[in-house]
Amino acid sequence: MPSHPIDVLTVGNAIVDVIAHTDDDFLARQKLHKGAMQLIDETRAEELFAIMGPATIVSGGSGANTAVGVASLGFRAAFIGKVRDDELGRLYAHDLHAVGVDYAVSPAADGPATARSFILVTPDGERTMNTYLGASQGLGPGDLDPHTLRAARIVYLEGYLWDPPEAKKALRTAATIAQEAGNRVALTLSDPFCVDRYRAEFLELIRRGKVDILFANIHELKSLYETGDEGAAIAALREEGIVGVVTRSADGALVVTREETKAVAAHPITQLVDTTGAGDLFAAGFLGGLANQFDMVNCARLGAVAAAEVIQHIGARPQVSLRDLARQAALLS
Amino acid sequence: MPSHPIDVLTVGNAIVDVIAHTDDDFLARQKLHKGAMQLIDETRAEELFAIMGPATIVSGGSGANTAVGVASLGFRAAFIGKVRDDELGRLYAHDLHAVGVDYAVSPAADGPATARSFILVTPDGERTMNTYLGASQGLGPGDLDPHTLRAARIVYLEGYLWDPPEAKKALRTAATIAQEAGNRVALTLSDPFCVDRYRAEFLELIRRGKVDILFANIHELKSLYETGDEGAAIAALREEGIVGVVTRSADGALVVTREETKAVAAHPITQLVDTTGAGDLFAAGFLGGLANQFDMVNCARLGAVAAAEVIQHIGARPQVSLRDLARQAALLS
Numbered sequence: 226m227p228s229h230p231i232d233v234l235t236v237g238n239a240i241v242d243v244i245a246h247t248d249d250d251f252l253a254r255q256k257l258h259k260g261a262m263q264l265i266d267e268t269r270a271e272e273l274f275a276i277m278g279p280a281t282i283v284s285g286g287s288g289a290n291t292a293v294g295v296a297s298l299g300f301r302a303a304f305i306g307k308v309r310d311d312e313l314g315r316l317y318a319h320d321l322h323a324v325g326v327d328y329a330v331s332p333a334a335d336g337p338a339t340a341r342s343f344i345l346v347t348p349d350g351e352r353t354m355n356t357y358l359g360a361s362q363g364l365g366p367g368d369l370d371p372h373t374l375r376a377a378r379i380v381y382l383e384g385y386l387w388d389p390p391e392a393k394k395a396l397r398t399a400a401t402i403a404q405e406a407g408n409r410v411a412l413t414l415s416d417p418f419c420v421d422r423y424r425a426e427f428l429e430l431i432r433r434g435k436v437d438i439l440f441a442n443i444h445e446l447k448s449l450y451e452t453g454d455e456g457a458a459i460a461a462l463r464e465e466g467i468v469g470v471v472t473r474s475a476d477g478a479l480v481v482t483r484e485e486t487k488a489v490a491a492h493p494i495t496q497l498v499d500t501t502g503a504g505d506l507f508a509a510g511f512l513g514g515l516a517n518q519f520d521m522v523n524c525a526r527l528g529a530v531a532a533a534e535v536i537q538h539i540g541a542r543p544q545v546s547l548r549d550l551a552r553q554a555a556l557l558s
Numbered sequence: 559m560p561s562h563p564i565d566v567l568t569v570g571n572a573i574v575d576v577i578a579h580t581d582d583d584f585l586a587r588q589k590l591h592k593g594a595m596q597l598i599d600e601t602r603a604e605e606l607f608a609i610m611g612p613a614t615i616v617s618g619g620s621g622a623n624t625a626v627g628v629a630s631l632g633f634r635a636a637f638i639g640k641v642r643d644d645e646l647g648r649l650y651a652h653d654l655h656a657v658g659v660d661y662a663v664s665p666a667a668d669g670p671a672t673a674r675s676f677i678l679v680t681p682d683g684e685r686t687m688n689t690y691l692g693a694s695q696g697l698g699p700g701d702l703d704p705h706t707l708r709a710a711r712i713v714y715l716e717g718y719l720w721d722p723p724e725a726k727k728a729l730r731t732a733a734t735i736a737q738e739a740g741n742r743v744a745l746t747l748s749d750p751f752c753v754d755r756y757r758a759e760f761l762e763l764i765r766r767g768k769v770d771i772l773f774a775n776i777h778e779l780k781s782l783y784e785t786g787d788e789g790a791a792i793a794a795l796r797e798e799g800i801v802g803v804v805t806r807s808a809d810g811a812l813v814v815t816r817e818e819t820k821a822v823a824a825h826p827i828t829q830l831v832d833t834t835g836a837g838d839l840f841a842a843g844f845l846g847g848l849a850n851q852f853d854m855v856n857c858a859r860l861g862a863v864a865a866a867e868v869i870q871h872i873g874a875r876p877q878v879s880l881r882d883l884a885r886q887a888a889l890l891s
Contacts, residue, residue, distance in 0.1 A: 279653040282615035320612040
């Protein structure tokens, strides 16, 4: 066991966010499903970029956002994901190192450019994502460092990573190595349409004991169990016998185990600006707490504090120290 | 005369802003002069980037910010400046086109990368800029379209453009073409250290009648006249017999002509976040008004509204319609 264990290691698509403001009419004209993530090819990426508004570029990617949140809370975080050795790829690695996330995956020397997601934010703060996976699809089992995987108390896998075939192999390997070392594996369902694409695989993974902690928002959970009924979805989750964490936007979160369901309120905010990263940061707080033996309710509270910060500005990475915010909320000393 | 004249054409360095939060200790350790713009080479750019915090990337460049402000006010704007045909260069052109700025300068096919400024924002909202000029230095007289220059009611030149030698030639040509067509030329002094570098040239340009409107903040004006006394600097400006516009942060602005000095208050703000672009946007409002026959006081009020918007968020480009804000302030119908 290394002298400095990692609290949370996340594996995900390494994506730069290209964020622009838009309105509902634009989404309708472009036939975009509001609030969802849609995969796009290079041609569509060019097309969409040409007609969207002025952009703000910040590093993103669901799993990486979570790692940054863990680091911002003062816990030890690592990230595994693939960029190209281009301008945006260098920005991406810089942004991880700058907040102290352990990131050592070699960038691709050729092939497609660093992944980007064109994120359209409507006046209600909702984000609609159009992702060109580019270099992030190149992540494979060879990019995993077993030493790092064994050193992580929790390994967190992004559902979105099921899309690139090589990455999926890497995920399965990562989960196996982590569990064999006695560590826990967490999975986020990522997006209702992502669940649609991989429902059977996700359920198999859960039921074969490969997932210890499952994150889902309520839409993803309903999609997983193919029900429109919230209560039925939560009851089905309870039956899995794992730790289920269900986020419900302004209605807070539920921690669902076989024994009980605990509700935790959302952390108060002043103004909702951009929901991008809300789920990622909730997971950061929850997992950071869990890796440090917090009880489930305080884990969820830590998640709520982290999520509240990130939805009050553009971009999915915290702009202030989450540790300071958690201290103010009396969750960390 | 074309059927759709341009209100304001700006000429400037085409620079992408790479913005990070920092603190005063960092500036002190790096020997950076708070609030100023410093030119850096590629080696220093790499070095500084490696140690700065997570970055937000948005298009910037003083003159281009002004053009975007003019367009956001609903006036016709054009920009002349040079990028490389790289990822950031494409972002740059996109961001201009997305807000309706006329921008047709061909990107460089080789040579240094698109210019970038590493902007460090301290908790007081002050920005300290470290600029790698890259491709923007390639702007030359060949990039000027005389037709566009003649179509612009006002041509606005950025003092920073005196740094690249070819660009300086382009500026002089642009000013001559504009004035020969009966249009006005405006100049911004850009930065006190920039004034230090080119004081004699700026004064000669003003005194040879090449500048009709001069923009300066109070520090730049004192540097121009090499005095520590505000009153003396303003008296010297008055003697030039041109329109002088002096910005003084929260103390508002002065419009100085030979006949009189008029003071206009700053527009109220809720929270100062990042002063980057304050002067650029003030110029946008002032010049947009002037090109449309507003009186000087209303020109300055329009400038104050535009500046107030941009200092309340990260980045030097407006995030909402300045025309809407100007309407709310009863300055536009």
